[in-house]
Amino acid sequence: MEAIRRGVAEIVSEKELEDKISRSIKEGRPLRIKYGADPSAPDIHLGHTVCLRKMKQFQDLGHEIVFIIGDFTGRIGDPSGKSETRRQLSEQEVLANARTYEAQVFKILDPARTRLVFNSSWLGPLDFAGVIHLAAKYTVARMLERDDFHKRFKEEKSIGVHEFLYPLAQAYDSVAVEADLELGGTDQTFNFLLARDIQREYGQAPQVALTMPLLVGLDGVQKMSKSLGNYIGVNEPPREMYGKTMSIPDDLIAPYFELVTGVSMEEVRAVATGLADGSVHPRDAKMRLAREIASMYHGEEAALEAENDFVRVFQQKLRPDEIPEVVVPASELAEGKIAPYRLVFIAGFAPSASAAKRLVDQGAVYIEDRRVDSSDSISLTTGTVVKVGKRMFGRVRLE
Numbered sequence: 381m382e383a384i385r386r387g388v389a390e391i392v393s394e395k396e397l398e399d400k401i402s403r404s405i406k407e408g409r410p411l412r413i414k415y416g417a418d419p420s421a422p423d424i425h426l427g428h429t430v431c432l433r434k435m436k437q438f439q440d441l442g443h444e445i446v447f448i449i450g451d452f453t454g455r456i457g458d459p460s461g462k463s464e465t466r467r468q469l470s471e472q473e474v475l476a477n478a479r480t481y482e483a484q485v486f487k488i489l490d491p492a493r494t495r496l497v498f499n500s501s502w503l504g505p506l507d508f509a510g511v512i513h514l515a516a517k518y519t520v521a522r523m524l525e526r527d528d529f530h531k532r533f534k535e536e537k538s539i540g541v542h543e544f545l546y547p548l549a550q551a552y553d554s555v556a557v558e559a560d561l562e563l564g565g566t567d568q569t570f571n572f573l574l575a576r577d578i579q580r581e582y583g584q585a586p587q588v589a590l591t592m593p594l595l596v597g598l599d600g601v602q603k604m605s606k607s608l609g610n611y612i613g614v615n616e617p618p619r620e621m622y623g624k625t626m627s628i629p630d631d632l633i634a635p636y637f638e639l640v641t642g643v644s645m646e647e648v649r650a651v652a653t654g655l656a657d658g659s660v661h662p663r664d665a666k667m668r669l670a671r672e673i674a675s676m677y678h679g680e681e682a683a684l685e686a687e688n689d690f691v692r693v694f695q696q697k698l699r700p701d702e703i704p705e706v707v708v709p710a711s712e713l714a715e716g717k718i719a720p721y722r723l724v725f726i727a728g729f730a731p732s733a734s735a736a737k738r739l740v741d742q743g744a745v746y747i748e749d750r751r752v753d754s755s756d757s758i759s760l761t762t763g764t765v766v767k768v769g770k771r772m773f774g775r776v777r778l779e
Contacts, residue, residue, distance in 0.1 A: 381394075381397075381398065381401075383437050383440075383441065384397070384434075384437065384438070384441075384590075386434075386437070386638065386645060387430070387434070387592060387593065387638050387639045388434075388590060388591070388592060389566050389591045389592055389593050390566070390569070390589075390590070390591045391588065391589070391590050391591075392572070392573065392576075392588065392589040392590075393588070396586075396588050397561065397588045397590075400560050400561070400588060404443070404560075410442055410443040410444045410493075411438070411443040411444070411560040411561060412443075412444055412446050412557060412558060412559050412560045412561075413435060413438045413443050413444065413445050413446065413559075413560065413561050413562075413563065414446050414448065414553070414554060414557055414559035414560075414561065414562040414563075414587065415431060415435055415445060415446070415447055415448065415562070415563055415564065416448040416449075416450050416453070416499070416550060416553055416562075416564070417447070417448070417449060417450060417481060418450035418453055418454040418474075419449060419450070419451065419454055419474055419475075419477035419478040419480075419481050423480065423484075423606060423613050423614075423615060424480075424481065424484040424485070424613070424614050424615075425604055425606060425611040425612055425613045425614065426595060426604060426611070426612045426613075426614065426636075426640050426673070427594065427595040427597070427603065427604030427605070427611065428614075429488060429614065429640055430565075430592050430593070430594075430595050430639045430640060431563055431564055431565065431592050432485060432488040432489060433488060433639075433640065433642075434563055434590075434592055435447075435488075435489060435563065436488055436489055436490070438561075439489065439490050439493040439494070443493075444493055444494075444495060445489060445493060445494045445495065446495045446497065446557045446559065447485060447489070447494055447495065447496050447497070448497055448498070448499050448553055448557070449478045449481055449482070449496065449497070449498050449499070450499050450550075450553075451471075451474050451475060451478050451498045451499065451500045452498070452499045452500040452503040452504060452549070453499055453503070453546060453549050453550060453553075454474040454477075454478075455470075455471060455474055456542055456543070456545060456546045456549065478498070482496065484614060484615065487614055487677060497557070499549070499553050499556070502552070502553075502556040503549055503552065503553075506552075511545070514548055514552055514578075515544075515545070515548060517548075517577075517578055517581040518548060518574065518577065518578070520544070522574075523544050523547075525570075526547075526570045527570070529543075529544075547570065547571045547574050547575075548574070548578070550571050550574075550575065551571070551574050551575035551577075551578035551579070552578065553575075554575040554578070554579055554587050555575075555578060555579055555582045555584060558584060559575075559579075559587040560585075560587060560588065561587055561588040561589075561590055562575060562587050562588075562589055562590070563589075563590040563591070563592065564591060564592070565591060565592055565593075565594050566591045566592070566593060566594055567594060568591065569589065569591055572587070572589035572591070573589055575587060575589075576589065592639070593635075593639065595635075595636075595639055595640065596632055596635070597610025597611055598610040598611070598612070598624060598627055598628055600628070600629035600631070600632060612624045612625060612673070614677050615677075617678075618674040618677075618678040618682040618683055618685065618686040619685075619686045619689050619690070619700065619771070620771060621670070621673060621674045621677065621678070621686070622670040622671070622673075622674045622683065622686035622687060622689075622690055623670075623686075623690060623770065623771040624771075625666065625669055625670035625673055625674075626666050626667070626670050626690060628666065630655065630662040630666075633651065633655060633662060633665050633666060633669060634648060634651055634652040634655065636669055636673075637651055637669055637672075640673065641669070641672045641673065641676070642672075642676075643672060651665050651668075667687065667690075670683075670686075670687070670690075671683045671684070671686075671687055674686050674687075689702075693770075693771075700773060703765060703773045703774065703775045704773070704774055704775070705774070705775050705776075705777050706726075706727040706728065706766070706774035706775065706776055706777070707777050707779055708723065708726055708727070708760065708776050708777070708778055708779075709726075709778075709779060710778050710779060712726060713760060713778070714757070716759055716760065716761070717757035717758060717759055717760065718757060718758060718760050719757050719758075720740045720745055720747070720752045720757075720758055721733060721736040721737040721739075721740050722736070723758070723760065723766060723776075724736035724739055724740065724745055724766070724768055727766060727768075727774045727776075729766075729768040729769075729772050729774070730768075739768060739769070740752055744768055744769050745766070745767070745768055746766070746767040746768075747764065747765075747766055747767075748764060748765055749765075749767070760776060760778070761776070761778065762776060762777050762778045763775060763776065763777075764776040
């Protein structure tokens with residue numbers, strides 16, 4: 381229970397969980413720990429790993445993870461926390477994203493103790509009569525108790541009937557896999573509690589609901605999200621991962637240690653105490669944190685190389701030892717010159733030409749260590765080094 385409680389926001393209820401664990405030990409049957417992920421985006425970031433790491437703790441304690449990829453519910457769209465109806469994804473989008481999830485979750489989870497399933501296998505065959513039967517087990521009044529639905533109803537904003545079906549479908553997932561416990565973020569509390577009610581309606585013992593805090597992103601304000609750009613992706617290169625970690629606000633250092641690393645709670649508390657009384661410098665704590673995170677996904681050697689590069693670039697104001705090559709077609713040049721924003725865009729340092737222009741306007745673009753302060757064309761040859769922001773470097777190769 382001490383391991384399970386680490387970083388947890390709420391357990392409903394802890395007594396039920398203790399009883400389930402006791403029965404599990406007595407009967408020699410591992411608990412079925414349910415986790416559902418709608419593949420609405422293709423990449424997993426550290427925010428997702430908060431729950432993934434908790435699942436790994438359950439695996440280390442001998443239990444089984446039922447990882448549900450919501451290829452069916454993903455086409456409805458989870459309304460949790462949404463102020464308006466969410467865009468429904470196509471089947472092709474969902475399946476493409478799901479394939480990347482499969483590859484990434486096993487960076488953390490043990491495949492031998494993970495049952496990976498798609499909820500279309502039981503929601504797809506559910507005919508219209510089955511949907512009516514399921515919907516009859518819950519009331520509109522109870523559904524409107526949910527914060528986001530209640531707020532939208534009061535503000536006379538649109539609520540699609542299909543959005544009411546989402547938490548019911550998620551609850552049916554728990555029935556289908558006979559979940560003993562479901563875990564996820566605090567934004568899923570309503571859905572988890574609803575699933576307990578639906579399981580009772582189907583004659584099953586209700587699952588325990590375990591919620592984890594939503595990891596705050598690099599901006600220190602919003603939850604980590606790729607759409608907000610405040611994320612650290614688990615597939616990002618170690619140097620990018622290290623540099624991003626060094627940019628988090630100081631008040632996130634201890635929570636990050638607790639939620640996304642395996643550092644012992646005794647050490648986490650010591651770091652938190654040291655930061656509070658001034659005996660630990662935030663920079664040193666962040667470097668330890670960045671090294672821990674980069675090591676988890678790329679190994680200790682790569683993490684140390686990333687740290688050395690960070691010291692060279694940010695403390696010694698030097699270039700990194702290795703600068704990736706960026707190919708620029710010679711056809712982009714006019715008399716050996718190119719517009720700075722075109723170079724930034726072609727090099728892949730900005731997702732669009734307009735974003736590249738903003739970077740130039742903000743003074744974030746450097747050519748051979750000199751800031752580009754205008755939109756005038758610049759000379760370019762093979763070997764020219766371009767820097768964008770604090771962490772992105774590229775060595776030009778014309779072809």
